[in-house]
Amino acid sequence: MSEKQDNQLSRREFLSGSTVAAGLAVAPGVFLTLTAQAKPADQAVSSDNRWGMLIDSNKCANGCTSCVSACEQENGWGSANPTENKSSPEQKAQWIRKVTLRDKETGHVQSLPLMCQHCEHPPCVDVCPTGASFKRADGIVLVDKHICIGCRYCMMACPYKARSFIHEDLQDQLPHAPRGKGTVESCTLCVHRVDRDSDKAVPACAEACNSEGHKAMVFGDLKDPDSEISRELKNYGGEQIRADLGLNTGIRYRGI
Amino acid sequence: MTRLYWFARNLPAGILILVTLALPLVVQGGGVPMPEVPKAQRHYSADSECVAPVAEMRKNHMEYILHQRDETMHRGIRTPQFALEECINCHVPENTEVRNQGGKEE
Numbered sequence: 001m002s003e004k005q006d007n008q009l010s011r012r013e014f015l016s017g018s019t020v021a022a023g024l025a026v027a028p029g030v031f032l033t034l035t036a037q038a039k040p041a042d043q044a045v046s047s048d049n050r051w052g053m054l055i056d057s058n059k060c061a062n063g064c065t066s067c068v069s070a071c072e073q074e075n076g077w078g079s080a081n082p083t084e085n086k087s088s089p090e091q092k093a094q095w096i097r098k099v100t101l102r103d104k105e106t107g108h109v110q111s112l113p114l115m116c117q118h119c120e121h122p123p124c125v126d127v128c129p130t131g132a133s134f135k136r137a138d139g140i141v142l143v144d145k146h147i148c149i150g151c152r153y154c155m156m157a158c159p160y161k162a163r164s165f166i167h168e169d170l171q172d173q174l175p176h177a178p179r180g181k182g183t184v185e186s187c188t189l190c191v192h193r194v195d196r197d198s199d200k201a202v203p204a205c206a207e208a209c210n211s212e213g214h215k216a217m218v219f220g221d222l223k224d225p226d227s228e229i230s231r232e233l234k235n236y237g238g239e240q241i242r243a244d245l246g247l248n249t250g251i252r253y254r255g256i
Numbered sequence: 257m258t259r260l261y262w263f264a265r266n267l268p269a270g271i272l273i274l275v276t277l278a279l280p281l282v283v284q285g286g287g288v289p290m291p292e293v294p295k296a297q298r299h300y301s302a303d304s305e306c307v308a309p310v311a312e313m314r315k316n317h318m319e320y321i322l323h324q325r326d327e328t329m330h331r332g333i334r335t336p337q338f339a340l341e342e343c344i345n346c347h348v349p350e351n352t353e354v355r356n357q358g359g360k361e362e
Contacts, residue, residue: 045332136332144329175341195332 038199049198050120050139051189052222052250053206054229054238057112059216060209062100067113067217070208071096074190075177083171093164093179095187096205101256110255113205113217116141116162116187117241118250124154124163133184139222139250140189150182159242162186189219189250222250296346300337307342 039045072078077093084092096115102108122141124133132147133154143154143163155163163186166179173179176192190203202210206217220229232238238252299305306313313320320338327333328340336342 039332042333042335044327134330136330138332142329146325146329175339175344178340191332192334195334 038197039195041195045136045138045195047137047139048223050222050250051194052118052139052220052229052252053189053203054218054220054232054252054254055112056216056218056254057110058255059214060110060112061212061214061216062109062111064111064212064214065098066208066212067205068096068098070204071115071187074204075188076172076174077177077179077185081170081172081179084166084168087167091165091167093166093185095164095185112253112256114160114162114241115205115251116158116189117160117247118187118189120248120250122247123157123159123245127153127157129153136191138194140191140194141186142188142191143184143186145178145180145183145185148183150184152184154184159245159247297348298345300342300346306346307337 069079072080072095075095077084077095096113098111099114100109100111118135118139118141120135120139122133122135124141125135128134129151130147130149132144132149133141134144135141150165152165155161155165163184165184166181169181170179177188179185190201190205193201193203202219203217206219209215209217218229218232220227222230222233224230225234233252236254238254239256240247240249240252241256296305300307308316308320324338
């Protein structure tokens with residue numbers, strides 16, 4: 001069994017590796033001009049981009065939850081939607097959460113925001129029986145609530161506990177973030193902002209972190225070598241949480 | 257074979273039950289009250305109520321709903337004309353705000 005899985009993974013890696021090689025060999029210059037332009041509203045997203053985020057946990061302040069509250073306000077969940085009032089705290093929506101880590105030996109405490117990691121090989125997509133959990137061409141992992149049947153397999157499959165289920169009837173949802181009882185939801189990387197203005201768009205969490213002055217979250221295109229996130233990753237590196245799973249997450253961390 | 261016989265024997269009783277159930281409908285004369293269509297919050301533009309001419313919407317409404325949601329959700333095409341926001345402006349009743357602010361169910 002394990003041998004079979006190994007074979008599959010290596011084939012996948014081989015295929016993705018060969019496409020990257022072909023892309024580079026054909027025209028590296030074309031890539032640059034494509035990613036430098038904002039996507040017109042009537043054009044589909046493409047795999048020329050891959051959206052990601054770099055989170056520096058050394059810059060992330062203990063006790064600061066401005067990214068979480070910004071996400072709540074932007075997408076209408078948690079404190080921003082008081083109609084979700086019957087669920088227990090464990091059941092309630094949590095698109096992004098602050099996690100505090102404490103090193104037992106040194107006592108060093110650090111905190112970081114944790115949300116959907118927008119994997120290249122998302123386990124939530126693998127297990128979804130209806131195709132509701134999917135990855136867009138530009139790497140953003142989403143739930144299509146029209147197709148979701150609320151089975152919650154994806155919640156069990158996700159190693160990051162990034163998804164939540166809506167247990168009750170809601171009101172006052174926002175037009176760009178429709179939420180409904182019986183479906184699973186998670187961080188969308190503020191896809192409505194990204195689609196509106198792919199050039200300068202920043203998710204609400206990163207925007208809030210910047211305006212707080214922490215500047216712990218850098219959002220950008222991982223496939224554009226000139227983007228801030230690519231340069232930061234190239235120069236100083238970044239880690240994936242549970243890199244051993246081989247999911248190639250779009251959210252990278254530093255200082256963990 | 258015995259099952260077929262059983263069905264045939266019970267057929268008159270079945271018809272009788274169906275007629276009894278349908279009797280109220282006949283007596284009422286199918287008088288279902290007209291639905292009260294709520295007023296729109298805001299129209300798409302001053303000269304057009306909906307995002308497309310009425311005739312076109314009547315014919316292609318379901319088509320638009322089905323395809324636009326996939327276009328937006330999966331392919332990231334967000335044109336303002338067929339955005340969900342425009343659907344909501346027109347199709348969500350005027351008094352929704354009042355109900356939510358007051359916290360009372362109507």
